[in-house]
Amino acid sequence: MDSAVAVAARPDRLEGFLKALDPSTAEIELAVDGIHCAGCIATIEREMGEFPGVVQARLNFTDKRLRVAFRTADANPTALIGRLSDLGFSAHPFSPIRKDDAADVEQRRLLRALGVAGFAAMNIMLLSVVVWAGHDTGLDAVSRDFFHWVSALIALPTAAYSGRIFFDSAIAVLKRGRTNMDVPISLGIMLALGMSVIETLNHGEHAYFDGAVMLIFFLLIGRTLDQAMQRRTRAVAANLAALRAESVTKCLPDGSLRDMAVDMVQPGDVIVVQPGMRVGLDGVIEHGVSDLDQSLVTGETAHQAVRAGDKVYAGTLNLSGLLRVRVLKPYSGTLLADVERLLAKATEARGAYVKLADRAAQLYVPFVHATALLTFLGWLAYGLPWSQALVIAITVLIITCPCALGLAIPAVQVVAAGALFRIGVLTNSGDALERLAATDSVVLDKTGTLTLPSSEIANIAALPPTLVGRAARLALASRHPLSAPIAALAPAASPYPTAREAPGEGIRACDHGQVLKLGSVAFCGAEAEADRLAEIYPEASMVGFSVGDERIVFAIRQPLRPDAAEAVASLKAAGIAVEIVSGDRSRPVAAVANGLGVACWMAGATPSIKVERLHALRSGGRHVLMIGDGINDAPALAAANVSMSPVSATHLAQAQADFLLLGQRLSPAASAIRIAAKAKSLMMQNLWFSVIYNLVAVPIAISGHATPLVAALAMSGSSLVVMLNALRARQAGQKS
Amino acid sequence: MNVLVYLMPLALGLGGLGLAAFLWAMRSGQFEDLDGAGWRGIHDPDDERDQT
Numbered sequence: 001m002d003s004a005v006a007v008a009a010r011p012d013r014l015e016g017f018l019k020a021l022d023p024s025t026a027e028i029e030l031a032v033d034g035i036h037c038a039g040c041i042a043t044i045e046r047e048m049g050e051f052p053g054v055v056q057a058r059l060n061f062t063d064k065r066l067r068v069a070f071r072t073a074d075a076n077p078t079a080l081i082g083r084l085s086d087l088g089f090s091a092h093p094f095s096p097i098r099k100d101d102a103a104d105v106e107q108r109r110l111l112r113a114l115g116v117a118g119f120a121a122m123n124i125m126l127l128s129v130v131v132w133a134g135h136d137t138g139l140d141a142v143s144r145d146f147f148h149w150v151s152a153l154i155a156l157p158t159a160a161y162s163g164r165i166f167f168d169s170a171i172a173v174l175k176r177g178r179t180n181m182d183v184p185i186s187l188g189i190m191l192a193l194g195m196s197v198i199e200t201l202n203h204g205e206h207a208y209f210d211g212a213v214m215l216i217f218f219l220l221i222g223r224t225l226d227q228a229m230q231r232r233t234r235a236v237a238a239n240l241a242a243l244r245a246e247s248v249t250k251c252l253p254d255g256s257l258r259d260m261a262v263d264m265v266q267p268g269d270v271i272v273v274q275p276g277m278r279v280g281l282d283g284v285i286e287h288g289v290s291d292l293d294q295s296l297v298t299g300e301t302a303h304q305a306v307r308a309g310d311k312v313y314a315g316t317l318n319l320s321g322l323l324r325v326r327v328l329k330p331y332s333g334t335l336l337a338d339v340e341r342l343l344a345k346a347t348e349a350r351g352a353y354v355k356l357a358d359r360a361a362q363l364y365v366p367f368v369h370a371t372a373l374l375t376f377l378g379w380l381a382y383g384l385p386w387s388q389a390l391v392i393a394i395t396v397l398i399i400t401c402p403c404a405l406g407l408a409i410p411a412v413q414v415v416a417a418g419a420l421f422r423i424g425v426l427t428n429s430g431d432a433l434e435r436l437a438a439t440d441s442v443v444l445d446k447t448g449t450l451t452l453p454s455s456e457i458a459n460i461a462a463l464p465p466t467l468v469g470r471a472a473r474l475a476l477a478s479r480h481p482l483s484a485p486i487a488a489l490a491p492a493a494s495p496y497p498t499a500r501e502a503p504g505e506g507i508r509a510c511d512h513g514q515v516l517k518l519g520s521v522a523f524c525g526a527e528a529e530a531d532r533l534a535e536i537y538p539e540a541s542m543v544g545f546s547v548g549d550e551r552i553v554f555a556i557r558q559p560l561r562p563d564a565a566e567a568v569a570s571l572k573a574a575g576i577a578v579e580i581v582s583g584d585r586s587r588p589v590a591a592v593a594n595g596l597g598v599a600c601w602m603a604g605a606t607p608s609i610k611v612e613r614l615h616a617l618r619s620g621g622r623h624v625l626m627i628g629d630g631i632n633d634a635p636a637l638a639a640a641n642v643s644m645s646p647v648s649a650t651h652l653a654q655a656q657a658d659f660l661l662l663g664q665r666l667s668p669a670a671s672a673i674r675i676a677a678k679a680k681s682l683m684m685q686n687l688w689f690s691v692i693y694n695l696v697a698v699p700i701a702i703s704g705h706a707t708p709l710v711a712a713l714a715m716s717g718s719s720l721v722v723m724l725n726a727l728r729a730r731q732a733g734q735k736s
Numbered sequence: 737m738n739v740l741v742y743l744m745p746l747a748l749g750l751g752g753l754g755l756a757a758f759l760w761a762m763r764s765g766q767f768e769d770l771d772g773a774g775w776r777g778i779h780d781p782d783d784e785r786d787q788t
Binding site: 037038039041042059060061062063108111112115116118119122123126143146150154 | 740744747748751752754755758759762767768769770771772775776778779
């Protein structure tokens with residue numbers, strides 16, 4: 001997530017994102033939000049292309065990134081971003097620093113290897129068909145040898161180039177004293193090629209060059225699919241990071257202020273946090289009084305009053321006063337200390353999970369090698385010369401080479417991840433699907449997960465409209481986050497010209513000789529009304545408004561996600577236990593839990609209590625999905641069997657989550673479990689199919705009847721069956 | 737079978753041509769934006785209605 005360095009759009013700050021093409025032109029890459037169709041592509045490229053100074057604009061629809069080359073004398077990135085914003089697309093600069101990262105290089109290498117293997121497989125198969133047909137039509141031995149030699153000439157360099165992907169992985173895993181699928185694959189390829197060369201030298205009838213190359217080709221398809229899925233995930237994740245640009249205002253030694261990216265601030269620097277801004281880094285307050293909304297950090301919705309000397313944490317929202325904060329930790333170390341410790345422990349515990357593919361490999365490899373050895377010894381005992389017995393043993397290894405097994409899991413993962421993406425769930429890791437499939441308990445965080453990150457006025461229906469209208473007009477002048485839902489009600493009015501901010505209290509204005517006040521309950525003298533409302537809306541924050549003697553109080557709360565009840569109901573209908581574990585006070589949690597019909601809930605949970613609860617569930621044999629968004633949820637996300645975060649979650653939570661919910665809706669979580677279960681069953685079907693395939697093919701090979709033709713048919717046939725079966729995972733997504 | 741002397745190199749040459757075309761397409765970035773290529777294909781630049 002942190003690969004993209006993002007900053008606010010200020011001209012002087014965007015220098016670092018430019019790539020100089022030549023002395024007078026530069027290029028910038030922008031992550032663009034809101035692109036849906038061909039019309040968007042055309043609009044953006046045309047408008048940007050016509051922008052003065054722009055040389056070329058090209059949009060990558062897959063990655064949702066726009067690359068613009070422009071003459072530095074005539075255009076600047078801020079103006080480009082401004083133009084995009086006029087068109088209705090929000091854009092943020094995307095750092096070119098890590099663009100050519102290892103994964104991109106790996107993907108290109110895979111594609112090249114796939115191309116070479118495809119070319120070789122086609123040509124060798126062409127020659128092989130001639131040889132097979134020749135067995136019946138009397139192809140002379142010289143021509144057959146010639147065809148074999150040409151095949152060898154193509155197959156050996158191909159294996160050296162394309163097969164290296166498997167060889168490298170097999171060597172790496174063997175060095176660590178373990179085994180995976182690449183070990184039998186590499187062994188099979190090498191034995192097939194070696195035996196074929198010797199056969200050809202001895203003018204033999206059967207050479208397996210086609211089988212070896214086809215094996216490489218099919219398995220590379222599986223690898224490429226796998227990479228393509230990961231690439232899409234990376235692209236979306238990196239765009240999210242850029243779109244949620246984080247910057248802080250640093251106070252320079254001469255007293256001037258300067259905006260900069262959070263990761264450019266050093267410990268010891270002083271930053272200024274204005275009301276309505278998030279605290280960017282952990283630090284100590286040097287000067288100022290304010291209230292902080294810590295819900296993203298602790299889950300607690302009650303606001304905390306802070307003053308000079310108090311510690312503040314990154315991610316908290318400054319509500320009322322201007323704060324000067326001395327930074328204690330650099331961006332990378334920004335974390336509550338106990339969260340950090342818990343996280344390290346929880347991540348260790350997760351490591352115990354063994355992927356389905358690796359478990360299959362652990363059973364498969366010894367079995368296959370033992371069968372080959374027994375075949376060799378058996379034929380030797382029967383009285384065959386050792387060279388012939390060896391050939392038969394090697395054909396056993398070739399025909400059991402896990403072609404279908406290598407595709408069985410990645411093919412399903414790719415199709416299922418695509419189905420999940422269409423319902424708005426981004427898959428972070430392939431094996432997460434297997435873990436999600438077994439889910440029988442869901443633990444939900446409340447703040448930011450069951451509720452939306454934005455606010456609404458709970459008691460709006462009970463308030464007199466005329467007063468609300470005036471309050472809304474006054475709220476227009478305030479930057480306090482709590483005034484945003486009130487200001488949204490303003491009937492296209494301009495703010496009162498006399499509006500003045502009263503730091504730490506609220507905002508006041510004069511209108512027709514009356515004094516209007518909007519702000520804290522005490523500021524407006526509305527304590528009695530606020531106490532009454534607190535009984536009804538325990539989870540809400542109170543904002544007072546007074547005109548002369550008239551007073552009203554707005555109860556502002558974070559509303560439930562529109563489909564939270566539906567999501568909980570469908571989880572329960574699927575037989576999954578649902579519980580809420582929140583860091584908030586017990587009354588608001590109880591209110592939400594009752595509203596959703598969740599009987600099991602826990603309030604006031606610190607990060608370590610959340611982790612304990614998950615451990616308790618897991619040791620009770622439950623398979624737990626944790627859904628959470630806050631920094632305080634991160635250890636719990638890591639401690640759960642599988643985890644999910646809404647897209648509005650903190651970086652830290654997203655980094656721990658296996659899945660991201662891309663929209664505002666929560667019910668895709670329930671659908672995701674269903675798709676994962678379907679995917680898991682398809683994976684198991686594919687694995688069982690591979691077992692059955694081997695039950696049929698191995699006896700043929702042991703009896704010495706596995707000619708190259710049989711091997712080619714068996715291997716390609718089984719791979720196709722497995723791939724077609726994987727496509728059924730699409731249907732699971734369409735049904736939802 | 738003398739025909740093989742020029743048919744073989746021809747077959748391999750044609751296959752090699754395909755491979756070269758694939759590698760060229762990859763190098764020139766044609767696999768960078770697979771979804772976008774599909775959308776661009778159905779977009780009619782003369783159609784003014786979808787221009788905002």
